[in-house]
Amino acid sequence: MIEIDLAYGHLVRLGGATPLTIHRQTRTVKGYTASSYGDGFADVYDDWYTDVSDIKATVNAVDALADGGAVLELGIGTGRLALPLAERGVAVTGVDASPAMLAALRAKPGAEVLELVEADMADPGLAGRSYAVAFAAFNTFFNLTDTAAQESCFAAMAACLRPGGCFAIEGFVPPVDGMSDGGMSVRDIAVDRAVLTISQHDSTNQVITGQHVDISEAGIRMRPWMMHYRTPTQLDAAASTAGFMLESRTADWQGSSFDSQSETHVSVYRLVDRR
Numbered sequence: 145m146i147e148i149d150l151a152y153g154h155l156v157r158l159g160g161a162t163p164l165t166i167h168r169q170t171r172t173v174k175g176y177t178a179s180s181y182g183d184g185f186a187d188v189y190d191d192w193y194t195d196v197s198d199i200k201a202t203v204n205a206v207d208a209l210a211d212g213g214a215v216l217e218l219g220i221g222t223g224r225l226a227l228p229l230a231e232r233g234v235a236v237t238g239v240d241a242s243p244a245m246l247a248a249l250r251a252k253p254g255a256e257v258l259e260l261v262e263a264d265m266a267d268p269g270l271a272g273r274s275y276a277v278a279f280a281a282f283n284t285f286f287n288l289t290d291t292a293a294q295e296s297c298f299a300a301m302a303a304c305l306r307p308g309g310c311f312a313i314e315g316f317v318p319p320v321d322g323m324s325d326g327g328m329s330v331r332d333i334a335v336d337r338a339v340l341t342i343s344q345h346d347s348t349n350q351v352i353t354g355q356h357v358d359i360s361e362a363g364i365r366m367r368p369w370m371m372h373y374r375t376p377t378q379l380d381a382a383a384s385t386a387g388f389m390l391e392s393r394t395a396d397w398q399g400s401s402f403d404s405q406s407e408t409h410v411s412v413y414r415l416v417d418r419r
């Protein structure tokens with residue numbers, strides 16, 4: 145069975161989360177906003193997710209695509225990717241909707257060279273800029289929780305890239321044999337703490353919702369997340385509508401070939417010159 149770990153969209157294969165009886169399929173987490181994920185995870189983000197993807201390969205690939213130009217990262221978080229990119233001398237702007245994530249990033253050495261924008265990446269308000277590259281790493285694009293927000297993001301990227309600029313998206317490929325309906329699983333157990341993951345999957349609308357429920361002697365901390373996953377073909381269609389064409393698709397940032405067995409993809413969309 146394929147599960148999503150979860151909050152981050154990290155594909156893991158499990159023997160099976162405990163199925164829950166899903167009495168009602170919900171398409172949203174009530175009260176969820178663009179900042180909910182970041183505000184819920186900022187205090188544990190670096191502990192839980194620093195090694196979740198290949199930082200060096202990502203930075204190498206984005207740096208090469210930028211070829212000396214400026215870069216925009218969507219959902220910059222705590223700067224896991226942006227800080228090493230900036231260390232190479234690349235001019236980096238980062239958008240994030242979460243004040244808590246941005247505060248964690250601002251507290252780090254090197255953050256002072258980044259331009260940080262607190263905004264919803266569906267439309268960060270950067271039209272007229274001339275970035276060489278925009279990118280959304282490791283399923284962050286799926287944090288835009290509905291199709292309209294994702295289409296808006298593509299349009300916003302078309303408006304802030306320089307002519308011929310590109311937008312790179314890294315995401316998981318939804319398994320053709322489907323994903324579990326959701327359930328409950330154990331993420332972590334310590335003598336003074338347990339972290340449970342509760343999720344629901346609405347396959348019709350391609351939405352996964354959930355909570356990491358973090359229980360310790362200090363109390364219970366809710367860490368909500370929500371993801372609208374898309375197939376590569378669906379992303380291609382949305383990109384095309386906004387004026388992009390698919391330039392390359394690899395299985396990862398290292399350039400491994402993409403095929404029908406690939407569980408992840410890095411898709412580079414190039415802005416088409418319409419003059």
Ligand SMILES: C[S@@+](CC[C@H](N)C(=O)[O-])C[C@H]1O[C@@H](n2cnc3c(N)ncnc32)[C@H](O)[C@@H]1O
Nearest residue numbers: 178182219220221224240241242245264265287
């Ligand atoms: C999975 S984290 C990735 C952080 C960073 N890019 C990395 O690779 O470590 C997703 C980030 O996107 C931000 N985010 C989620 N939805 C957003 C939205 N609608 N607009 C802007 N930022 C958003 C979250 O606050 C979080 O910092």
